[in-house]
Amino acid sequence: MTTQKLLICTGATYPFDALFESILRSADVLSYLTAELKITHVRVQYGPSSSSKVKFEKALAEVDAGIQVSGFGMTERMADEIADCDVVVSHAGTGTILDTLRSKSPPKLLVVPNPVLMHGHQAEIANALEDLGCLVSASDVSSSGILTALKKLAEKKLRALPERTSLADRIDYEAGTLYA
Amino acid sequence: MFFDHITAGACLLALLIVTILLVIAMLSLIRSYVDDPVQHPDGASAMFVLGSGGHTTELLSIVNDLRFEKYPNRTWVSFSGDSLSIVRAMDLEQKKRDEAQDTKSGKSVGSMTSVHLPRARTVGQSYFTSIFTTLICALQCLYTVYNVRPDLIICNGPGSCVPICFAALLLRALGLSRGRIVYVESLARVNSLSLTGKMLYYVVDRFIVQWPQLAEQYEGAEYVGLIA
Numbered sequence: 150m151t152t153q154k155l156l157i158c159t160g161a162t163y164p165f166d167a168l169f170e171s172i173l174r175s176a177d178v179l180s181y182l183t184a185e186l187k188i189t190h191v192r193v194q195y196g197p198s199s200s201s202k203v204k205f206e207k208a209l210a211e212v213d214a215g216i217q218v219s220g221f222g223m224t225e226r227m228a229d230e231i232a233d234c235d236v237v238v239s240h241a242g243t244g245t246i247l248d249t250l251r252s253k254s255p256p257k258l259l260v261v262p263n264p265v266l267m268h269g270h271q272a273e274i275a276n277a278l279e280d281l282g283c284l285v286s287a288s289d290v291s292s293s294g295i296l297t298a299l300k301k302l303a304e305k306k307l308r309a310l311p312e313r314t315s316l317a318d319r320i321d322y323e324a325g326t327l328y329a
Numbered sequence: 330m331f332f333d334h335i336t337a338g339a340c341l342l343a344l345l346i347v348t349i350l351l352v353i354a355m356l357s358l359i360r361s362y363v364d365d366p367v368q369h370p371d372g373a374s375a376m377f378v379l380g381s382g383g384h385t386t387e388l389l390s391i392v393n394d395l396r397f398e399k400y401p402n403r404t405w406v407s408f409s410g411d412s413l414s415i416v417r418a419m420d421l422e423q424k425k426r427d428e429a430q431d432t433k434s435g436k437s438v439g440s441m442t443s444v445h446l447p448r449a450r451t452v453g454q455s456y457f458t459s460i461f462t463t464l465i466c467a468l469q470c471l472y473t474v475y476n477v478r479p480d481l482i483i484c485n486g487p488g489s490c491v492p493i494c495f496a497a498l499l500l501r502a503l504g505l506s507r508g509r510i511v512y513v514e515s516l517a518r519v520n521s522l523s524l525t526g527k528m529l530y531y532v533v534d535r536f537i538v539q540w541p542q543l544a545e546q547y548e549g550a551e552y553v554g555l556i557a
Binding site: 225242243246270273276277310311314315319321324325328329 | 370375382384387391413417420481511515519540
């Protein structure tokens with residue numbers, strides 16, 4: 150049997166415990182993951198704080214067999230973790246979004262804007278990239294919100310992120326190194 | 330009573346800082362429009378200001394496009410509370426060194442240094458103590474920029490890059506350095522500029538945005554598409 154990996158990514162700056170709790174604590178979401186998306190492994194990046202770790206371990210203890218769950222706080226090599234999985238459910242931070250959509254064979258991406266961010270513009274970027282068809286954005290971090298978005302993700306054919314532009318010429322001009 | 334004094338003192342200090350910044354801004358504006366970039370045929374020194382998280386991802390992607398032999402003196406600046414960014418930057422340095430060896434171009438990628446600075450204010454810090462930490466941070470930024478006197482500074486937020494930029498502008502206004510600043514607004518800013526972006530919009534040499542609606546709103550902001 151092939152393995153299908155799901156990565157849950159809360160980000161490294163602001164705690165987002167609700168993201169993994171809504172997935173790991175919901176029988177509906179877990180059964181949809183295993184039965185419909187054929188997910189066999191769930192990997193959780195729960196964040197640097199110790200209270201997040203405690204919450205993750207509590208949630209982990211209650212997960213039924215049938216799906217393998219492991220977790221870690223954070224890593225400087227997030228891109229490697231992302232490249233290793235098939236579906237990413239993440240906070241709507243640009244770092245994770247770029248790492249996911251720019252990886253060689255991009256995993257399917259569902260983002261959930263972190264509602265506690267005062268001046269974070271996670272909903273803004275999530276909507277803009279959903280409009281471009283590059284990802285699916287969940288309406289809220291509840292189990293039902295995530296389940297609805299997962300179903301949408303399963304049906305939808307996602308588009309690649311538009312090509313990127315190099316700033317090298319503009320930077321070289323400013324630095325006076327165009328002809329160096 | 331005691332608190333009133335502190336508040337009054339803080340207001341005065343803020344006023345003083347704002348005045349100084351305005352003078353610097355005006356002086357350096359005049360200079361930057363007059364001066365073309367100084368040519369550095371033998372390579373320039375560059376300062377890369379690391380934000381954190383997504384800011385770092387975007388900055389590393391920008392720097393990865395540069396040919397390091399054109400920037401033989403590189404300084405990476407990171408801030409307290411963020412230990413991941415510098416590790417990722419060192420990964421990029423290693424990758425560039427490996428590439429230079431593989432191609433055997435004979436061109437050296439030069440050398441790099443890294444500087445770790447305190448932040449002006451950490452989340453949850455009291456207002457009173459943040460007056461002092463802001464001052465310490467500003468002085469350290471000034472010292473760092475004076476020490477390196479980079480020909481080029483690249484930054485993309487968050488707010489920790491602002492004192493670096495103002496330090497560079499001060500040195501430029503005083504004629505001590507001619508470092509030019511490229512600011513790249515985060516991909517996350519779709520419809521409006523960040524506070525950092527608003528503060529730096531009038532004073533940097535190149536202001537780059539990643540969504541067309543921002544270039545429409547802000548004259549002089551360059552839209553180039555996604556940069557990461």
